[in-house]
Amino acid sequence: MEHRIREAKGTILIYKGEPICYNILNTFAEQLGEALQRLGEEVEYFDVKQSGEAALAAYAGKTYQAVIGFQSYLFDIYLPKAGIYLHDLIKGPKINFQFDHPIWMKNHYIRMPEHCYSATHDRNYAAFIEKYYPRIAGSSIIFPGGCEKSAGENGKQEAERNLRGVQDKKEYQISFIGTYTDYRSYLPLIRNSQGIIKKIAAHFLFQMKQHPEETAEKALEESLRKDGIVLSDEEFLEVLDGVKPMIYCIMSYYREKAVKVILEAGITLEVFGDSWKKSPFGDSPYLRIHEAVDMRESLEVMEKSLISFNVMAWHKDGFTERIANSMLQHSVVLTDESTYLKEQFTDGKDILMYRLNELYKIPELLADYLKGAGRDNLQMIAENAYRKAKENYTWEQSAKKLLAFIDEIDAQERKCSEK
16 A cells, blocks of 8 residues: 655645536535634645646646545546556646546446545535445545625624525515436436346336435335346446436436426525426526526525425435535525434424425425414524534635645554554
């Protein structure tokens, strides 16, 4: 194992440049870097979009406290003439933040250099990585942090003032930052699937639809059992990769169904981006479509919202930055439940939760909180959630957990080098 000298802290190299999903990964990279700098760490960025992959060759031979990516594909760059991965020549642990299900990074994670690690926001994802990606040396639970739009020199005082009577100043009752995808668009792909994917398609879709509390891999395991199919771990990984269109389909199905329930109850919902104009309820008088917003602009939306509605992307044991950001903007979060949320939060005290298989309960829940005494309860929930998020779910907290993970990796590698 590589022996790194850790007494003198070094620079942390952060990769950015993949402009996907309204530039969210670059925003994460910048927010983590800024938090690390506030903690006294030296941070350097490499922007692959600006510099290109070839420019990474200049980093060979350099040593870093850590090299950080955000679902980055840079770590598996291979040098065929040398017969080595480029990042085997860049010293220091490589830590890739994983926010989507790890199956989406399969082709990357099955071929990795040494000393590569993962940080993720869902304990199921960490377990999946440990089981199916042996080239990943270890993983840690590190949530993407939230940030306050009002934070600044007087941010703390301003935030405390905002807690008092903030619910009376909200412009929106309920907002939803998510985009719309028609689940029906995946059906042709599913119908045209071949082999084992085609054989299990019906059972897999049914299992995910009927048991939305389960992970995709759990649904696949049950579907294979019903069809009498036994697979090796490697074969299972290939099949799970093959059913990704079905996973997207069910995720989109529940998102559409959740929004439909709200609108049919006559409750106004603020949404953002042209994708909603293509939805089946694009002409609903209760659906207010605004221009698309990036992550930083979404903070303003949350700040204006009594309630921030959320449908997680099948994170069954996780926590997301959208939840943290909503709380830090004094907006009450209404989200589908996860194991982690049920452990760390109390429904009706610092969060509002619903079940995907009980969407019909959402209108009654909203009616209880949007009228009369329920508004006072919203104020209490917003205050409790803000304080909890401020203490536990900022980028400063994420940066501290990352540094602790780096120290843990260092201790493990030192121990290995001494054997």
